Amino acid sequence: MVHYFVFNFYAREDGVFLPSFYYNELFHVIRNLLSTELFTITHVRTKNKKEVEDGVWVFENFRIYLATPFVELITQNILKIYEVLNSLFEGIYLKNISYRKMEAKSKGILISGAYAQKKDGICIEYEKQPELFSETLRKQLLDIYYSRFGKHPEDQRFFFIITENLKRQHVIDNRVEYFGRFEIFASKELLEMFCQMFCVK
Known part of the structure; x- marks a missing residue:
């Protein structure tokens, strides 16, 4: 079994624009929080988004997945992660962080x-x-x-x-x-x- 962390966000109903560099910015913030680069993150995952040339509009619920072999880095820093990610993008807040297990896929x-x-x-x-x-x-x-x-x-x-x-x-x-x-x-x-x-x- 493998496991991912799911960051469940909420954006204003009328939408929040994330410029194309949001992925880069999010990665660097998490790297600083965890003091490692041994993780990966996904782009915004939701059906409720609109991609444009220079970024993406998000509406209401969306999520970003994080994978790392070092689970304790997340659990030990979970309060800091909430605090920082809640203030990272205006109009967006982190609702919760969930933990998902699945079988490894070849x-x-x-x-x-x-x-x-x-x-x-x-x-x-x-x-x-x-x-x-x-x-x-x-x-x-x-x-x-x-x-x-x-x-x-x-x-x-x-x-x-x-x-x-x-x-x-x-x-x-x-x-x-x-x-x-x-x-x-x-x-x-x-x-x-x-x-x-x-x-x-």
Whole structure:
């Protein structure tokens, strides 16, 4: 099983405009609160929105998912998260933070961007080097697994591909993220670590 945190927001009925850089701003705020970059977030998730060229209008209820292998970082900082996110965007408040469990998926759609970053901070561009992206991501997940559990899994198989609808996003310093339909061939441990680090459906 893997788990995500769901930030449930409420915006004024007549709508609140979030400029296109809201994702970047939200990421940096959460990074400062948690003192780590080992998490991913989704864009606004709701049927009740209107996307325009320079941002998105949100109305009433919407949510943003956060995935991290380090659950305690959220639970230990939950009051700070409420305080900061309630004042981040005018006309929007954080109603609650819920916790969602699901089975790890070897096929699906990335709803938070996947990235593969080498230890020197350089991100691999999937469209140019898909096999290197997969191998770098495997090593990255092994490092996260070791940080989480103090050991490496015995079975270290992992191969990742984006099969269709490839989209690229580069809004965060030193991180190039990819969205699309994916497929993974991996050990149970690394599959779960992937789905714990990146939100999928």
